Amino acid sequence: MKKLKVIGIALLTLFLTVALSACGQQTTKLKVAEVTRSIFYAPQYVALEKGFFEDEGLEVELTTTWGGDKTMTTLLSDGADIALVGSETSIYVKAREANDPVINFAQLTQTDGTFLVAREEVTDFKWEDLKGSTFLGQRKGGMPQMVGEYVLKQNGIDPQQDLELIQNIDFANIPSAFASGTGDYVQLFEPTASIFEKEGVGHIIASFGEESGHVPYTVFMAKASMIDEDEEAIKKFTRAVYKAQKWVEEQPAEETAKLIQPYFEDTELDLITTVVDRYKSQGSFATDPILDEEEWNNLKAIMDEAGELPEDVPHADLVNTEIAEEIINE
Template sequence: MKKWLRTALISFFTISFVISAACEKQDQPSVQKVRVAEVTRSIFYAPQYVAISKGFFKKEGLDVELSTAWGGDKTMTSLLSGGSDIALVGSETSIYVYSQATKDPVINFAQLTQTDGTFLVARKKIDHFSWDSLNGSTFLGQRKGGMPQMVGEFVLKKHGIDPKQDLKLIQNIDFANIPSAFASGTGDYVQLFEPTASIFEQEGKGYIVASFGTESGHVPYTSFMAKRSFIKNNQATIQKFTRALYQAQQWVETHTAAEIAKAIQPYFKDTDISIIEKVVDRYKKQGSYATDPVLDEEEWNNLQAIMKEAGELPPHSDYSALVDNSFAKKTIEK
């Protein structure tokens, strides 16, 4: 073959390969990384882990980078400082930020859980529990101003117990250290999330006697939120995120506790699968997992009532200013 022809053919095939590779790259959907900070790692957030493990986020072209902040204040700091794009945390935190007259408020755009996720755990086994048993006891509660603590106080008052007068209330222990504090002997009762509550029960360290979620009714306990500027500049991303979440919520609603436990087990490697299944079943039965991402006004008003009762409700926490259901409603309509 003549040298010029060989050179021409090589050039032709090289150009063809480059063009083909470029076209193939264009055909592939672009993947966008989204940094999500969760307030804690909990089976309470099962739909979120399902959205990742079952590929619902991936299907929408999103690469979710999940980190655990271990506390509402730390989660919000991460979001406000730009360390994360989206936060999964209690809706009350958006109210606190808004009350500081920030120019870029945090907006709730998708609800994940619709009840409190904590349980009342007693140090001793009680065959016939009555809330009156807490009178005169030492109660190891959650962080002051946080949703778990406010719900805890709301439920106590509902049963005629003044948390400031009728018992010794401890709430100065860091969120991550509350379980170990109880295990080491602090308190007669403690307010715990799962799976810690069930693990304590299995190990004989405590016994679940009541559910704060059942007692307090529906509230936007944890929701996905982002700064208003991020939502405005990334509407397609927020829509995709909400759509993936809704698919996961529907999957959780229509599958058994055993199936859900298997799907989320990679996020709880140190927890026995039987405990995960037990916890999921408990949350499903009490209706803790929201079946769609819409955060309705009735739940928001219940949240504010609980905050007001705790003396933690700032002024000007309007539903319309801090909740954007447009992405959730658009997702459901389609």
């Protein structure tokens, strides 16, 4: 009887210990706004599907806000704690003399994600082939357009003089405009570029990402006040992102495609695999979250070339690398 009593007390103690431990594990909720839903952001979806955020005690609520302006507005109005968007938006906010600047703290993609698609099949493409053609470009002021024009200029083409540049079509309608016959060439994201190639609508002939080099194309950012007030949550978030980046780097493209397929239900697995492999092969997925100064300066050069750089903002003003460096060195 005495032995049973001792066992009972021991079990009760164990139960209370586990219960108190569970109560002590607080979950931090973070609202994340992504600029669009894209296979380009595969590591983010991997972090969600593999439970890397949960492992850090984070509950991440992901919302797609469809556009840089809307995403930044959502962040600035506290509709989101973290935004996944192009770094150029943080420079635009800084130029408006915001009291609470937006800080880039973890890079997700490090190249442009668009491709040059030709209506006709090209066997020996040269950039000078675009001269005299009709080019269906991206929205003025956005990173795709700025990178597109930068690459054209680097290859001796004046976008305003050497071709007919169309920029008055909404982002969502660019693919359908090309498919219906507008333009000889078009600048497209994946998976649309690969879908067009598969259907014979167009042919991928060049990568703007390969041509433009490393830039902080899509970055996780938060208001400076949020980082100051809850730096621990930002560290946990960055740690989860880094785990996902390493996972994507180490796994075959097909494994990543299988994992993120729920986010692209209308896209076939083999197509997702093709896109992941293409982005991975050209180094579009950042392998760590550090946004270095060289990438930042490349971004500013592209913006300046496009006439869209409102002011020269030093790397140290809008980029926090300390958090990412700490995570990597753990």
